[in-house]
Amino acid sequence: MFGLSKNALWAFGVHILTASGAFFAFLSIVATAEKDFTKAFLWLGVALAVDGIDGPLARKLEVKKWWPFWSGDMLDAVIDYVT
Numbered sequence: 001m002f003g004l005s006k007n008a009l010w011a012f013g014v015h016i017l018t019a020s021g022a023f024f025a026f027l028s029i030v031a032t033a034e035k036d037f038t039k040a041f042l043w044l045g046v047a048l049a050v051d052g053i054d055g056p057l058a059r060k061l062e063v064k065k066w067w068p069f070w071s072g073d074m075l076d077a078v079i080d081y082v083t
Contacts, residue, residue: 011058011066018054018072021047021079047083051076 004012028043054076058064063072 008066
């Protein structure tokens with residue numbers, strides 16, 4: 001697909017996983033606006049779980065090898081700030 005290896009696609013999937021943390025943070029904000037604090041903390045917990053597994057997964061799949069010019073560190077820092 002697009003001339004990329006299967007490993008490169010899996011590695012890019014880690015970037016997608018990391019970015020999904022922003023979506024879960026947004027869902028937490030929506031739940032807070034609706035005064036559903038249980039759901040808000042649930043979505044923050046999901047974002048925390050994603051943040052906890054994306055780093056080890058990135059190292060296991062050698063993301064820096066497959067995407068050397070795509071800063072996963074910066075993406076992770078932005079998502080950490082949002083959540």
